[in-house]
Amino acid sequence: MRDPRVLVDGRGLVESPRWHLGRWYVSDWSAGEVLAVTPDGEVEVAARVDSLPLCTAWHPEGRMLIVSSREGKVLALERDGSLTTYADLGKPGWNDVVVDGRGNCYVNGAGFDPMSGEEFRPGGIVLVRPTGAVVEVAADVAFPNGMAVTPDNGTLIVADSYRHELVAFDIGADGVLSARRTWADLGDGTPDGICIDAEGAVWYADVPHRVCARVAEGGAVLERVEVDRGAFACALGGPDGRTLCVVTAEWRGMSELVGPGSGQVLTVDVDVPGAGWP
Numbered sequence: 458m459r460d461p462r463v464l465v466d467g468r469g470l471v472e473s474p475r476w477h478l479g480r481w482y483v484s485d486w487s488a489g490e491v492l493a494v495t496p497d498g499e500v501e502v503a504a505r506v507d508s509l510p511l512c513t514a515w516h517p518e519g520r521m522l523i524v525s526s527r528e529g530k531v532l533a534l535e536r537d538g539s540l541t542t543y544a545d546l547g548k549p550g551w552n553d554v555v556v557d558g559r560g561n562c563y564v565n566g567a568g569f570d571p572m573s574g575e576e577f578r579p580g581g582i583v584l585v586r587p588t589g590a591v592v593e594v595a596a597d598v599a600f601p602n603g604m605a606v607t608p609d610n611g612t613l614i615v616a617d618s619y620r621h622e623l624v625a626f627d628i629g630a631d632g633v634l635s636a637r638r639t640w641a642d643l644g645d646g647t648p649d650g651i652c653i654d655a656e657g658a659v660w661y662a663d664v665p666h667r668v669c670a671r672v673a674e675g676g677a678v679l680e681r682v683e684v685d686r687g688a689f690a691c692a693l694g695g696p697d698g699r700t701l702c703v704v705t706a707e708w709r710g711m712s713e714l715v716g717p718g719s720g721q722v723l724t725v726d727v728d729v730p731g732a733g734w735p
Contacts, residue, residue, distance in 0.1 A: 459725045460725070461684060461723035461724060463723055464481070464722045465483075465500060468485045468492075468722070469487020469488055469718075470485070471704040471720040472704055473690060474691065474692040474704050475514065475694075476694020476731075479496075480493045480495055481493070481694065481702055482503060483702075484511040485511075486508075487714070487720070489507045490505055491523065494722060496695070503521070504538075506540070508528070510526050511525075511526070512552060512553045513554065514556040514735055515556065516556050517556065517560055520533045520534055520543075521533070522554060522556060526550060529548045529550070530542050530544065531564065544589050544591055545591070551564050551566040552602065553604050555735055557610045558734065561585075562585035563583070564585060565583075565598065565601035565602075565604060566580050566581070567580040571711050572712075579597045581593060581596040581597070582601060584632050592632075594632070594633055595615075598624065600619040601617060601618075602616040602617070603648065603690060604651070606628070607733045608653075608655075608732045608733040611627065612626065612628060614653065621646055621648075622643055622648075623640040623641040623651070623661065624637060624638070624639060625637070625639075641673075641674060641675055641676040642675075645666075646666065646670065647663050647664060649661070649663065650662045650690020651691070652731060653693075654729040654732055655698075655730050656729050660672075660691050660701060662690045662704075663688055664689060666688075667683060667684050668681055668682065668688060669681070669703050685705075687706055687708035687715070688703055690704050700724050703723045704722055704723070706719045706721070
């Protein structure tokens with residue numbers, strides 16, 4: 458057991474933590490803001506996008522990609538602070554995003570709007586190639602959430618929250634996914650955001666169980682970091698890659714989402730550094 462430290466307090470539904478060039482980047486879905494946070498907790502607004510969900514990834518060529526779910530687009534944050542269209546996904550309703558070391562961008566989405574009372578339909582994953590072309594590469598992921606790519610660019614791991622498992626796919630030379638399999642059966646665990654470490658284990662955040670758990674392939678639990686509210690996502694970073702950033706908030710259900718001002722950014726030291734993407 459490890460005790461986390463509060464880096465940022467008083468936010469809304471915080472998600473999508475990423476480490477880049479000495480700062481943490483997190484999305485406050487309630488405010489429609491992407492925040493840049495120093496290791497000392499100083500906060501700056503890096504971008505404003507009216508979208509919920511609002512997830513981000515860093516492209517290897519240096520730009521931040523932002524999924525504007527409501528517009529059905531992937532946006533790029535340019536060096537002058539402007540936002541341009543990186544890819545048009547053709548419809549709204551997208552969730553998480555990860556970009557591998559070759560510039561392949563994977564975006565997932567549920568097959569229904571859980572906030573509107575629509576009938577359940579499974580979701581899927583699309584690939585945005587470096588050319589901007591969009592290709593569907595996976596279907597029948599019940600509720601896709603966090604995604605991570607192994608450091609060899611060979612495997613995409615996806616959190617399926619509704620099926621309580623981590624799903625893996627082989628990544629082909631063309632970015633297309635194949636060889637789908639259950640990477641870890643989590644029992645009653647409900648994975649949201651995830652990240653990979655240098656020993657090949659996955660950390661996953663779990664909202665209803667208020668925990669971040671580190672699991673091996675197959676599902677054996679190696680470590681746990683307990684928090685006092687819902688854990689939405691986690692990422693490894695910091696100067697030596699051994700800081701686990703966890704974003705949390707008081708979960709109140711789909712109708713209300715989170716308690717106002719309950720969002721926090723936490724950090725905790727771990728032994729094994731991060732690897733792969735994000």
